[in-house]
Amino acid sequence: xxxxxxxxxxxxxxxxxxxxxxxxxxxxxxxxxxxxxxxxxxxxxxxxxxxxxxxxxxxxxxxx
Numbered sequence: 317x318x319x320x321x322x323x324x325x326x327x328x329x330x331x332x333x334x335x336x337x338x339x340x341x342x343x344x345x346x347x348x349x350x351x352x353x354x355x356x357x358x359x360x361x362x363x364x365x366x367x368x369x370x371x372x373x374x375x376x377x378x379x380x
Contacts, residue, residue: 320372328368332360 336357343349 317373317376320376321369324372325365325369328371329361329365331368332364335360 339352
């Protein structure tokens with residue numbers, strides 16, 4: 317169960333981080349790094365990890 321929970325959390329975090337990765341690719345200068353809204357990005361990553369973990373727990377309750 318713990319492994320499934322971690323797997324779900326990592327998958328959710330990676331999905332959320334992929335959104336920001338696309339923004340990172342568009343940056344033209346270090347100034348854009350400094351002015352990026354990191355608070356929102358980190359919150360999005362945390363939400364992705366939580367959603368992934370909860371989804372993994374939910375799927376584990378099914379008797380496939």
